[in-house]
Ligand SMILES: [Zn+2]
Ligand SMILES: [Zn+2]
């Protein structure tokens with residue numbers, strides 16, 4: 320007696336994720352519930368799956384940075400280069416300086432101009448390896464020189 324042939328199951332095509340440069344994901348914080356949302360780069364707005372609020376995506380090329388609110392510890396996003404970010408939760412204004420700015424100091428040994436991340440305590444000179452403390456204020460240095 321003929322055996323009915325079961326339909327041959329077609330194996331699912333292996334999913335090959337797009338190579339680097341394909342669909343890139345970016346992040347933003349929902350304007351409604353403050354959840355972190357992922358969206359494909361190029362989208363102009365993101366609808367939150369949690370609260371359905373539509374959050375506008377900053378124009379492409381806008382570099383976003385993140386910081387954590389010093390008062391309520393909410394993750395805040397802001398446009399890189401901004402100097403202050405107001406928390407949408409507690410309305411505290413957080414200074415964004417430390418996150419993205421670079422300061423300069425002269426090497427205490429060879430006077431080479433060094434760059435360092437704002438907020439760093441010391442900078443090691445790439446030329447002479449002297450460690451220059453940047454925690455001290457300029458006035459302290461002046462006192463040392465005038466004494
Ligand atoms: Zn939301
Ligand atoms: Zn806050």
Ligand SMILES: [Zn+2]
Pocket residue numbers: 426427428429430431444445446447448449
């Ligand atoms: Zn030096």
